[in-house]
Amino acid sequence: MDLEAFRSLPEWPLILRESWETNASWWQAGFTEGSDAEYEEQIKPIVRLGLRGAHRVLDLGGGDGQLARVLADDGADTVVLDSSHAQLTTARIRGSSAVLATGAALPFQNRSFDAVLICLVLEHVIELDEVLAEVARVLEAGGRFLLLLNHPILQTPGSGFIDDVELGEQYWRLGPYLREDIQMEEVDAQVFVPFVHRPLSQYVNRASDRGLTLVGMEEPAPPPGFVARADEYRQVQEYPRLLVLHFERRP
Ligand SMILES: C[S@@+](CC[C@H](N)C(=O)[O-])C[C@H]1O[C@@H](n2cnc3c(N)ncnc32)[C@H](O)[C@@H]1O
Numbered sequence: 234m235d236l237e238a239f240r241s242l243p244e245w246p247l248i249l250r251e252s253w254e255t256n257a258s259w260w261q262a263g264f265t266e267g268s269d270a271e272y273e274e275q276i277k278p279i280v281r282l283g284l285r286g287a288h289r290v291l292d293l294g295g296g297d298g299q300l301a302r303v304l305a306d307d308g309a310d311t312v313v314l315d316s317s318h319a320q321l322t323t324a325r326i327r328g329s330s331a332v333l334a335t336g337a338a339l340p341f342q343n344r345s346f347d348a349v350l351i352c353l354v355l356e357h358v359i360e361l362d363e364v365l366a367e368v369a370r371v372l373e374a375g376g377r378f379l380l381l382l383n384h385p386i387l388q389t390p391g392s393g394f395i396d397d398v399e400l401g402e403q404y405w406r407l408g409p410y411l412r413e414d415i416q417m418e419e420v421d422a423q424v425f426v427p428f429v430h431r432p433l434s435q436y437v438n439r440a441s442d443r444g445l446t447l448v449g450m451e452e453p454a455p456p457p458g459f460v461a462r463a464d465e466y467r468q469v470q471e472y473p474r475l476l477v478l479h480f481e482r483r484p
Contacts, residue, residue: 236413240359252427257319259424265299270458277303283379287348293336294354296320298329337363344373352381356429369443374484378445384476385433390416394466440480449479
């Protein structure tokens with residue numbers, strides 16, 4: 234569905250909020266506490282390296298707090314903020330300091346943090362500009378903003394590996410990459426997650442408009458633990474599932 238048309242529905246905030254209340258236990262079982270190879274082998278090391286030396290970190294959309302705890306182990310003072318009560322209940326049980334709020338209205342003073350982390354959240358968020366404005370507001374000048382996304386080029390609706398048995402070929406079919414839209418994707422049996430698709434330039438340019446300058450970018454190959462699970466796709470290592478953007482708050 235077209236993103237602007239979805240945003241004109243009065244019930245859209247409820248639809249998005251409810252989806253994470255419903256899906257929190259699915260997420261926690263499949264992606265936290267060591268259950269997911271991509272988090273263990275790739276995301277946690279990238280976050281640790283990208284925010285090394287940070288003192289006060291906001292993990293926005295932090296879910297059960299698994300990444301905040303990695304940074305806390307390295308000595309940072311961390312806060313997990315999420316709009317899902319179910320995620321934060323687990324975050325607190327697992328030892329994180331947690332705040333229930335939306336990323337579009339952060340309950341923190343200006344320049345409260347020297348780093349903000351957002352991992353696999355903005356592709357579920359409609360209010361991109363509001364969230365980026367809030368990130369810029371709560372960051373001190375020179376502060377780091379580390380953004381991890383499902384790579385937009387792979388997450389484009391209608392994309393995926395095609396197995397052409399007749400030609401003996403496998404290739405990646407790319408859907409309408411430039412069209413911004415939202416889809417409820419069935420990511421597991423009876424698990425529906427709202428996915429917002431935007432081209433990469435939207436993230437970079439709209440962050441820049443808010444005072445966040447891109448200073449680095451990574452497109453890592455999938456880690457061995459993921460490749461082992463997808464061994465029917467010969468070229469899986471040549472397609473980056475993850476996009477990592479490093480921004481700095483301009484003074
Ligand atoms: C895929 S999970 C990622 C959790 C965590 N960042 C991680 O990497 O383990 C997405 C999280 O974003 C949260 N979320 C979605 N929209 C949000 C919003 N507008 N404000 C705050 N959190 C939001 C959801 O509740 C969910 O916990």
